Amino acid sequence: MKNLFGSNLKYDLKSSLVVFLVALPLCLGIAIASGAPPMSGLIAGIIGGIVIGAISGSHVGVSGPAAGLTVIVLNSINSMGTFELFLATLVVAGLIQLTLGILKAGIIGHYFPHAVIKGMLAAIGLILILKQIPHALGYDVDAMGDETFLQADSHNTFSEIWYAFQFFSPGAIPIVLIAIGILIFFDRPRIKDHKIFGTIPGALWAVISGIVINEFYVIWKPEWKLTGNHLVKIPVLENLGEISNLLVFPDFSMIGEGTFWIVAVTIAIIGSLETLLSIDAADKLDPRKRITPPSRELIAQGIGNTLSGLIGGLPTTAVIVRSTANISSGARTKMSAIFHGVLLMILVLSIPTILNMIPLSCLAAVLFLVGYKLAKPSIFIRIYKNGWDQFIPFLVTVVAILLTDLLVGIGIGLVFGLVFVVKTNFVHSVDVTERKGNYLVKLQKDVSFLNKALLMKELSKIPKGSTVIINAHNAEFIDHDIQEVLNDYIETSADKNITVLLDGFNFKLNKEPA
Numbered sequence: 001m002k003n004l005f006g007s008n009l010k011y012d013l014k015s016s017l018v019v020f021l022v023a024l025p026l027c028l029g030i031a032i033a034s035g036a037p038p039m040s041g042l043i044a045g046i047i048g049g050i051v052i053g054a055i056s057g058s059h060v061g062v063s064g065p066a067a068g069l070t071v072i073v074l075n076s077i078n079s080m081g082t083f084e085l086f087l088a089t090l091v092v093a094g095l096i097q098l099t100l101g102i103l104k105a106g107i108i109g110h111y112f113p114h115a116v117i118k119g120m121l122a123a124i125g126l127i128l129i130l131k132q133i134p135h136a137l138g139y140d141v142d143a144m145g146d147e148t149f150l151q152a153d154s155h156n157t158f159s160e161i162w163y164a165f166q167f168f169s170p171g172a173i174p175i176v177l178i179a180i181g182i183l184i185f186f187d188r189p190r191i192k193d194h195k196i197f198g199t200i201p202g203a204l205w206a207v208i209s210g211i212v213i214n215e216f217y218v219i220w221k222p223e224w225k226l227t228g229n230h231l232v233k234i235p236v237l238e239n240l241g242e243i244s245n246l247l248v249f250p251d252f253s254m255i256g257e258g259t260f261w262i263v264a265v266t267i268a269i270i271g272s273l274e275t276l277l278s279i280d281a282a283d284k285l286d287p288r289k290r291i292t293p294p295s296r297e298l299i300a301q302g303i304g305n306t307l308s309g310l311i312g313g314l315p316t317t318a319v320i321v322r323s324t325a326n327i328s329s330g331a332r333t334k335m336s337a338i339f340h341g342v343l344l345m346i347l348v349l350s351i352p353t354i355l356n357m358i359p360l361s362c363l364a365a366v367l368f369l370v371g372y373k374l375a376k377p378s379i380f381i382r383i384y385k386n387g388w389d390q391f392i393p394f395l396v397t398v399v400a401i402l403l404t405d406l407l408v409g410i411g412i413g414l415v416f417g418l419v420f421v422v423k424t425n426f427v428h429s430v431d432v433t434e435r436k437g438n439y440l441v442k443l444q445k446d447v448s449f450l451n452k453a454l455l456m457k458e459l460s461k462i463p464k465g466s467t468v469i470i471n472a473h474n475a476e477f478i479d480h481d482i483q484e485v486l487n488d489y490i491e492t493s494a495d496k497n498i499t500v501l502l503d504g505f506n507f508k509l510n511k512e513p514a
Contacts, residue, residue, distance in 0.1 A: 008332035010199075015329035016339030018203045020347070022325045022370065023049075023064055023340060024355065025232060025363045029145030030065040033152055034073040036083060036314055039235055039246045041065045041145070042348055043313035047304050049341015052316060053334055055300035058292040061282040062322035062337045063304065065314040067147040068274050068406035069267070073315060074152075076263045080254065083312075087250035089264040090309030096268035098302030106294030109276030113417035115390045117281050118383060119397025120410055124320055125374025126402060132364035132371070133161050136176040138169025140229040140360050148405040157402070171224030172361035175213050179206035179365035187369070192330075201329060203366045210362025211354075226359045234352040243349070248312030267305075270407060271317050275301050277410060278318035285327050325370050393417040432458045439468045443475040447482050455482060459489050464496040473504035 023045050031041030048063035056063070077086045100106070127147050135144060142151045142160055149156050155163065185191060186202025217225040235246060254260045279292040297318065304316045326336055347355060383394045397413025404412075429451045431442040439462050447455075462468055470486065472478065493500045 008335070011330045011332045012336040013339060014199070014201050015326050015331035015336045016343060018201045018329040018366070019062055019322050019326045019331075019336065019340040020343040021203045021207055021363065021366055023062075023322055023344065024234075024348075024358075025144045025360060026067070026321065027065055027145070027344070028233060029143040030067050030070055031145070031314060033067075033070045033143040033146040034065075034314060035077050036073065036086075037248065037312070038233065040083075040248070040312055040314045042234070042344060043247075043311060044308050044316050046341050046345045047308050047313055048316040048319075049337050049339075049344060051307060051341075052300045052304040053337035053341060055296075055303060056292070056318075056334065056337075057296040057300075058279055058282065058318070058337075059288070059290045059334055060286050060323060060327050060331050060336075061279050061292060061297075061318045062326050062340065063275075063301065063316050063318050064322060065145070066271065066274055066317040066319055067145050067321075069271060069315050069317065070146065071148060071405065072266060072270060076267070079259060080263060082251065084248060084251035085254055085260075086263070087248060087309045087312060088252045088255065089260055090267060090313075090315055091250055091252075091306050092255070092261075092264040092309075093267035093271065093315065094302045094305030094307070094309060096265065096302070097272055097298050097305060100268070100272060101295045101298030101300075101302055104295045105272075106276060106296070106298045109280055109294040112277060112280055113393060113414070113420075114284075115383065115393040115420075116397050116410065116413040116417040117277065117284060118379070119394040119413050120277060120401065120406070121281050121285070121320065121324075122375045122379055122394070123398040123401035123409060124406070125371040125376075126398065127157070128321065128367050128371030129375065130157050130161065130402075132367045134164035135360045135364040136172065136368070137164040138172025138226065138230055138361055139164035139167055144360060144363070149403050169224075169226060169230060171214065171217055171221065171226050172230065172359065175210045175226075175359050176361040176365050178209050178213065179362040180368060182206045182209060183365060183369050203329075206362050206365055207358055210359045211357045214357070214359050226361070230360055232356050232358045232360065232363070234348055234355050236352045236356070237349065246312070250309055267315055271301065271305065271315050272298055273410075274407065275317040278320045278323065281320050282318065282323040282327065285324060287327070320374075321367075321370060324374055325366075328370065328373050389420045393420050430455050430458060432461075437466055439466055441468060441470045443470070443472045443478060443482075445474065446477040447475055448477075448479040449481040452479075452481050452485060455485055459485070462498065464498065467499045467501070468493070469501045469503055470505075471503045475504075 027041035027045040028038050031038045044065040052063040076089065077083055080086045080089065131147060134142065142153045146152060151160060182205050183202045186205065191197050214226050237243065275297060276294055279294065279297050283290065283292055301316060308314065308316055384391045393413060393416045396416045397409060400412035401409025429444050429447045431444060433440045490500050
């Protein structure tokens with residue numbers, strides 16, 4: 001408890017405020033992009049922060065409504081017919097996730113290639129930057145939480161930017177430029193660590209500046225004042241007794257139909273994969289390199305999604321945008337994620353009128369910096385220096401996510417990542433060296449049927465009259481197909497006047513050299 005509420009408290013409170021400012025528009029935007037009530041995104045954000053944050057084993061990860069599931073949720077609501085029927089599938093999806101966690105299925109999260117995870121982070125960073133350009137210019141046609149290439153407003157990421165430059169709102173530009181300046185100033189180490197200036201995060205000052213400038217337009221430039229779609233939109237309650245009116249409850253009348261179970265299983269599997277990818281990525285960003293128990297995370301997400309479905313929320317996953325904002329703001333423990341959920345719950349209910357004065361352009365500035373930290377040029381350079389077997393899967397993942405969506409892009413990246421893993425093992429499992437007519441064939445690690453063609457090719461190159469030593473000291477496994485190739489080579493070696501010596505085999509080959 002000392003670590004939670006002692007020296008870490010000031011860091012967690014500060015970072016929770018930044019995460020709150022990032023989460024607020026995303027919760028609303030993702031709900032709108034999903035074809036769900038705006039309040040459903042806020043409910044998911046509150047549950048993701050308080051409930052999942054408390055149960056999760058992640059120290060820096062933050063959960064909430066997932067942009068990667070927007071298309072799936074939109075299609076699921078349409079196929080089910082009503083939002084209430086969709087909520088019932090979410091309850092069942094949560095129970096499926098809970099079961100997967102209990103069965104320790106989260107271990108699959110340890111098998112995602114490093115290059116693909118890095119590619120996902122960089123792609124999300126670029127998407128954040130590209131998607132915020134229209135909002136920075138005051139062209140707020142597409143929902144702020146939409147991260148897909150093909151958008152709900154019939155445009156794509158790049159055409160939206162083109163239209164934004166043609167139909168920009170002049171009042172948004174000073175707001176975003178001043179907000180960026182404030183964020184850069186407060187992100188400097190000397191300011192961030194200052195006893196006074198470092199107490200309140202720059203993101204809050206950026207938001208305050210946006211509200212003040214927009215209100216100042218009334219006096220100076222009335223035609224520049226941002227209203228309507230250019231501002232945050234939170235449902236305003238006349239009194240707290242109206243909270244129950246915002247809750248929507250599930251309808252289980254279709255639980256016996258196949259469509260119901262297809263939707264439930266799809267949300268459970270896709271949501272679990274996105275969660276495992278996100279916590280793996282967050283762990284890599286964590287300065288202290290702490291590891292999140294993946295199966296425990298599935299249990300937390302399962303409980304969170306079950307509760308979210310029961311009271312009218314969207315599906316939740318661990319989300320890398322909020323997690324990145326959390327980490328870069330200096331979060332030390334999971335209390336930051338919990339505090340951000342508490343802030344969502346209290347401030348959305350208590351001061352919605354003030355929150356509805358926040359211009360989306362100043363929030364775009366906050367997301368610009370989050371995106372830049374994920375996709376800095378130095379990251380691309382560092383991955384490139386690691387070699388092509390790392391850079392190509394990384395780059396393919398980045399491009400695929402940019403041109404499709406998170407889940408499809410990750411799938412494409414995983415395929416390329418696995419191809420390069422196989423290729424690397426394929427090349428390094430068989431090593432042939434020559435010295436003065438003597439040949440050493442070393443079998444490394446696991447030698448499977450995938451190495452059969454390479455081994456046959458290398459053996460065929462050895463000239464007549466040579467001495468060949470086949471060394472298997474480092475081979476932990478030798479496939480039966482490889483044993484057959486070696487047997488055939490030994491059997492025919494006398495015809496080529498080749499002497500074959502075996503070294504390090506823990507089993508006998510079927511044939512001996514003639």
